[in-house]
Amino acid sequence: MAHYEEVNVRGYDDFCKAVSERKGKDIFAYFSGDKDADGKSWCPDCVKAEPVVRGEMSHLPEGSVFIYCQVGERAYWKDSNNDFKKTLKLTGVPTLLRYGTPQKLVEEECLKAQLVKMLFTED
Template identity: 90%
Template sequence: MAHYEEVSVRGYDEFCQAVSERKGKDVFAYFSGNKDAQGKSWCPDCVKAEPVVRGEMSHLPEGSVFIYCQVGERAYWKDPNNDFKKTLKLSGVPTLLRYGTPQKLVEDECLKAELVKMMFTED
């Protein structure tokens, strides 16, 4: 059994709800473009980064939470006023961040297993 909790959410409101239900926990969030019925995201970098991020999840801290968040369709993501860009200050997908800290990996950085592992293992 995993030593962390994994939660999948869609959209900003579900993301905020998941975070607020887990106050006080170490939360890692991975933001990806929405997936279609075949499970493929419109974001090619997200498709490439997901197996890298998942491959390092064994390094997540004990008792932490991993939130997989689909940010919406491409048109919504491209809107500079969407909640992810305005409120969470995301600049691209995929993004992996440690919630409540300045630590984040954006786009190509999510393809580097050693960076993902460092994110999960360093305080």
């Protein structure tokens, strides 16, 4: 059994709800472009990064939470007023972050297994 909880959400409101239900836990969030019916994201970097991030999830801290969040369609993501950009200050997808800390990996950084592992293991 996994030593962490994985939550899949879509959209900003669902993300906020998932976070608020897990207050006090170590939360890692991965933001990706929406997937189509075949499970393929419109974001090519997200498609490449997901197996790298998933490959390092065994390093997640005991009792932590991993939230996989689809940010929406490409047009919504490109809108500079979307909640992810405005409120969470995301600048690109994929983004992997340790919620509530300045630690985050953006775009091509998510393709580097060593950086992903460091994000999951450093306090």
